[in-house]
Amino acid sequence: MGQYKFTTVEEMPPLAFSLESTRKIPTGSWRHVRPIYKEKSSPCEIGCPAGENIPQYFDLVRNGKYEEAWHKILEDNPLPGVTGRVCYHPCEGQCNRGPYDEEIAIHNIERFVADKNFRNRNLPRSGEFHKSEKIAVIGSGPAGLSCAYQLARKGYRVVIYESEHEPGGMLRYGIPHYRLPKNILNKEIGDIKSQGVDISVDSKIGGNVAWTELEKYDAVFVAVGATSSRKMEVDGEDLQGVYSGVEFLYELNNGRKPKVGNRVVVIGGGNTAIDAARSVLRLGKKVTVLYRRTRSEMPAVPEEIEEAEKEGVKFEFLVAPEELTGNRGKVSKIELIRMKLGEPDESGRRKPVPLRNSNFTLPVDTVISAIGEAPDLSFLPYSFLKKGVRIFVDENYSTGVPGIFAGGDSATNPNGTVVNAIRAGKEAAISIDEFLGWRAKSDGAPREIVKPEEINTFYFPHEKRVKIPRMKVDSSVSTFKEVNKTISDAQALEEVERCFSCGTCLHCDVCMTFCPDVAISKDEAGEYVIDYDHCKGCGICVNECPREAMELVEEETQWV
Amino acid sequence: MGQIKYQLPPEEILSPGHFACPGCGGTLTMRYVLKALGRKTVVVIPACCWSVIDGPVPYSAAGVPVFHTAFEAAASTASGIKAGLEMQGDHETTVVAIAGDGGTFDIGFQALSGAAERNEDFIYVCYDNEAYMNTGIQRSSATPFGAWTTTTPTDSPKAEKKKDIVQVLAAHHIPYLATASVAYPDDMIAKIQKAKEIRGLRFVHVFSPCPPGWKFEPEDSIKISRMAIESRVFPLLEIYDGNDYRLTHEPAGSPVRDYLKMQGRFRHLKEADIDVIQKNVDEEWEGLKGKLAYSMKVHKSNNSVRSQDKEVSLAKAQSRKGIKRNVR
Numbered sequence: 001m002g003q004y005k006f007t008t009v010e011e012m013p014p015l016a017f018s019l020e021s022t023r024k025i026p027t028g029s030w031r032h033v034r035p036i037y038k039e040k041s042s043p044c045e046i047g048c049p050a051g052e053n054i055p056q057y058f059d060l061v062r063n064g065k066y067e068e069a070w071h072k073i074l075e076d077n078p079l080p081g082v083t084g085r086v087c088y089h090p091c092e093g094q095c096n097r098g099p100y101d102e103e104i105a106i107h108n109i110e111r112f113v114a115d116k117n118f119r120n121r122n123l124p125r126s127g128e129f130h131k132s133e134k135i136a137v138i139g140s141g142p143a144g145l146s147c148a149y150q151l152a153r154k155g156y157r158v159v160i161y162e163s164e165h166e167p168g169g170m171l172r173y174g175i176p177h178y179r180l181p182k183n184i185l186n187k188e189i190g191d192i193k194s195q196g197v198d199i200s201v202d203s204k205i206g207g208n209v210a211w212t213e214l215e216k217y218d219a220v221f222v223a224v225g226a227t228s229s230r231k232m233e234v235d236g237e238d239l240q241g242v243y244s245g246v247e248f249l250y251e252l253n254n255g256r257k258p259k260v261g262n263r264v265v266v267i268g269g270g271n272t273a274i275d276a277a278r279s280v281l282r283l284g285k286k287v288t289v290l291y292r293r294t295r296s297e298m299p300a301v302p303e304e305i306e307e308a309e310k311e312g313v314k315f316e317f318l319v320a321p322e323e324l325t326g327n328r329g330k331v332s333k334i335e336l337i338r339m340k341l342g343e344p345d346e347s348g349r350r351k352p353v354p355l356r357n358s359n360f361t362l363p364v365d366t367v368i369s370a371i372g373e374a375p376d377l378s379f380l381p382y383s384f385l386k387k388g389v390r391i392f393v394d395e396n397y398s399t400g401v402p403g404i405f406a407g408g409d410s411a412t413n414p415n416g417t418v419v420n421a422i423r424a425g426k427e428a429a430i431s432i433d434e435f436l437g438w439r440a441k442s443d444g445a446p447r448e449i450v451k452p453e454e455i456n457t458f459y460f461p462h463e464k465r466v467k468i469p470r471m472k473v474d475s476s477v478s479t480f481k482e483v484n485k486t487i488s489d490a491q492a493l494e495e496v497e498r499c500f501s502c503g504t505c506l507h508c509d510v511c512m513t514f515c516p517d518v519a520i521s522k523d524e525a526g527e528y529v530i531d532y533d534h535c536k537g538c539g540i541c542v543n544e545c546p547r548e549a550m551e552l553v554e555e556e557t558q559w560v
Numbered sequence: 561m562g563q564i565k566y567q568l569p570p571e572e573i574l575s576p577g578h579f580a581c582p583g584c585g586g587t588l589t590m591r592y593v594l595k596a597l598g599r600k601t602v603v604v605i606p607a608c609c610w611s612v613i614d615g616p617v618p619y620s621a622a623g624v625p626v627f628h629t630a631f632e633a634a635a636s637t638a639s640g641i642k643a644g645l646e647m648q649g650d651h652e653t654t655v656v657a658i659a660g661d662g663g664t665f666d667i668g669f670q671a672l673s674g675a676a677e678r679n680e681d682f683i684y685v686c687y688d689n690e691a692y693m694n695t696g697i698q699r700s701s702a703t704p705f706g707a708w709t710t711t712t713p714t715d716s717p718k719a720e721k722k723k724d725i726v727q728v729l730a731a732h733h734i735p736y737l738a739t740a741s742v743a744y745p746d747d748m749i750a751k752i753q754k755a756k757e758i759r760g761l762r763f764v765h766v767f768s769p770c771p772p773g774w775k776f777e778p779e780d781s782i783k784i785s786r787m788a789i790e791s792r793v794f795p796l797l798e799i800y801d802g803n804d805y806r807l808t809h810e811p812a813g814s815p816v817r818d819y820l821k822m823q824g825r826f827r828h829l830k831e832a833d834i835d836v837i838q839k840n841v842d843e844e845w846e847g848l849k850g851k852l853a854y855s856m857k858v859h860k861s862n863n864s865v866r867s868q869d870k871e872v873s874l875a876k877a878q879s880r881k882g883i884k885r886n887v888r
Binding site for chain 2: 458459517537538542546
């Protein structure tokens, strides 16, 4: 305006005209609600026991940053190649895309990221020990490995004592090769070692290593797992040809071939039972799984049950063993009783009730019993408090004996899943850090969780879930080679594109696109800035945000 | 396919601080039109919401020259400005008239019809909020059947159907005619940019929701526009030379009820009224499908905008202009 100064009427233009921008008018004063960027938790990351930040590592995959994605997972879980294969993925059950079309194949993306970094040894941090305390971990299963890894990253020197000749615990000796190849496990244990964790194998505490050896440590984490099979408590359990599931898989994983006959039955409905049955197929024999409830109550991962069925494992539901009879010390017959489902028990599943006079017998020559595992705590020098068959721990994983913590299947993890063991290790490491005085107790308020109805599904056209490449059934049952394959780069990208990334801003620009007041822009770092001098608080940005990463908050009334 | 993302021209020509109500569809229309046309543009505005939105003297929000003209005169003023620019040897600047539905369907109609018949060389954008909004929500011939306005109160809501302005303009055989929505900004900008390359009268009819006039929360502006498109109340089209129809977005065909239920101006409607509206929408949709099928047969167009051959239309438009104007 400055350059236009009119002194006479003749100098003035024929029409009134405006030269100033309305930018000088602070229309932000009209506003009574204010849009803000506020990220929330996705249900999958809450559903993941290990607490992996799924939307964030998905975003890295989306941008082709596979190494950074791997580093992101490693913050919470040092074994993504393992969990990407064997985890029961409760995250997917929580996925907001589930009710819309099909949940995201999160565990396949996790596996993809791990396998992309199979040759990558460049972990975010290698051992630097700025803390003087030393910590011992008993057991190198997932709980022990997770705890040792987290402690090493926090700057502690950690030694793991492992009674077996090789580390890994149940990951090595309880899961068959076709589901978890040993090279994957070895690689990830190598990664953990590279963080400065020492693993002392062939060292059985209470055996060749005295318990007093541990007195030189400032804290101990007990994670010995659940390695002894529960008994069926029927006559004839000691006959030849009767194995426990754990024992059977241990033999196989040690490179031996346990002798099985032509009429094999597996008793139980958990993952050990399914693993044993599918292994029997791979030894060239037919097999039937006997389970006392129905398919829907089976604790095994549903995909595993399907795979087993596809490969030719037979199932007999609602039957329980009553007696095993033998012929010259070898098992020859199994007597079974039919069951029906009664009232729900404490696990929430309907309890099996025997049907009177429904007994029948089957001729068998091999019986594998896999009805659950319990920890073997005979090595403990003095009596710890127990809860059932497990070590009692409080919510900080403390056993009550100062400095001694416990977690995983031997203490906290009755379902015996890998990912819950990883969680126990991670959380125990935090407790140990607090116990040793390096970390103040934190109680940050939990973030809100995005609900399915809060997603703006317009931005997500329906698309099918990725199909997992798999070995053909006829070739898969003749070998212990891995059955499921890693998805391709293209498949991984398609799958992460399907992800809503609930509560996490992906800088999709929708907020900026629809602002009628031109009040949203990006700063040099690419972050959104809201011009509150002009934003009228219409709320379109918040309403249109595809993934609920924004919120409208009430303006505080200011009396002037 | 993946997630829907928009990539719009980055330059912001419209300024904040304008006087539009929160959640205004007409303002988003202006923002996208300016993004698509760039700074070498003259805007002509008759009496309409934008006469207010642009700001009080000495302020202006548009960021390009704006000529405020009388209610009935948008098309004739734009014709005159274009002729003036041509006389000065400026063949580059785009002239665009941006008018509300009142200034297009009713009061400005004879000027528009005349300009269309003469095939004047400017773009006419109508941001249609379906009533005279800034004067107090009086009915216009763009107000839909059954809607409340201050002059069609709920005990006698509007009994007539909305004027089919697209058909009226198509009957003028203008080279390019399109419908657009603020909820589909990529589609709208593509159409405005296409219009910029064509000579002669180009008409773009933009569905622009009005939170106070339609009685809904401003945050739902985009959602409501989207529902209008997806329920086939307002199909997204292009018409070349008044007879070559193309559909640019295949609507999902969601129930019209969902669209109506979100707005206070339709709250008084009974189920039977809603059924009538649904029937009207279905009939119009069938009619449009017939025209699309005919276009496909006669013009061999494939009914998809994006693979559009704009050169053909450009050549057609130019050949009709012939000697009358300098060919750019």
